[in-house]
Amino acid sequence: MLWSIGWLPAVHSAEIVRVEAVPSLSRSVLGSTVIPYKEVTLSAQISGAVKFVAGEAGSSFQQDDVIIQVDESQLMAKRNAILAQISIAQASVRNSQAQYTRELVSPRSKDIGGMPGFGLPAMFDMTMVQPFANSMMGNYDSDMGRYSDLMSSATGVSQAQSNLQQAMSQLQEIDAALRDAKSVAPFEGIVLEKMVEVGDTVQPGQPLIKYGYVKYKRLQADVPSGLVSNLSVGMIVPAKIDSDATTMVKITQIYPVADPSRHTVTVKFDLPVDAVAAPGMYAEVYLPESKQGDTKVVVIPKTALLRGRSLPSVLIINNDNTSELRLVRLGAEQEDGKVEVVSGLSDDERIIDDPPSTASSGWMPDAK
16 A cells, blocks of 8 residues: 555646746857956066065965065165265365354455464455455455355255265165065965075065965956946856856956956956955856847747657647647746747746646646
8 A cells, every 4th residue: 555655646836837038148159357456576686596485375464574585785885875975975065164263253365364474464355465465456355264264164055965864765765676676565465476585586576475465366357348348347147167056246447458368358246255266276267148128039938848859848828728738948047047039939928837748739738
């Protein structure tokens, strides 16, 4: 008795449903690559030997952490020499300023202590000879002599200050080079690729490491120019990372120019924060082949397809309320368990959903 119960006919919940027409979801599948949200390549700014590397690929750092240090011994020697030049220039400035002040307060042209004798000849020259020469002969001006001495002292001050400024500029240049000897993290992130080791000799412009911010990740794809017109920033499209479950990504950037050789446009997509992905992984994005609403397609529930048939077929309801077997050509799968029908049905027809596998033309679901 129990054995016969297992052979009781199955109960089906078949029902008549109407064929739907929905906006086309025909999509093109494009390969893409997972990239960091931000990525930079840190290059050497000075020549020298690498003396410090903070970590390997995958090591994480905070902003301003030192990642690579180039030997700065020669720069420190130059800096010490410039500091000595600055000290000499500062002493020269003080001396020239003192000479200028002396000339301003006690002019050399009127210094009687500089004359020969015990001062009497100098006094006679200042009180008698010089006034006579200034007023009668017209070829001597003691004030002009003082002006010339004053300008000479002022020029000495200016030259000393210029020498000091030049030395200070050289010190700033050396300090900038010393800062460039360190490659620091521009933001929080990880080392994506390390290109040098301790002891390597580097030259200015030589790449040292690739560094990226990977808390958020993106996809980057080269989209054919014919599909770009169907896209817009902010659009949500499906994607698969390494053939895993489908996830939704958002278009965040569409490059304004196309590659002239390949006729493609670079498009970037933001991944969800919880997406399991690493930079460099392969991914597929599904892009619409037409703008939403431009075309309509016929869709039916996948459960309406007769099971066990070599060709996809459904049971349609004729005008006289009888069923008829019809072959259909299927297209892309849609959302909510539906499938696109390329040919064989129109949106004004009715079909039987969830028929038994043994159903054929003439079979009808039981009336409820």
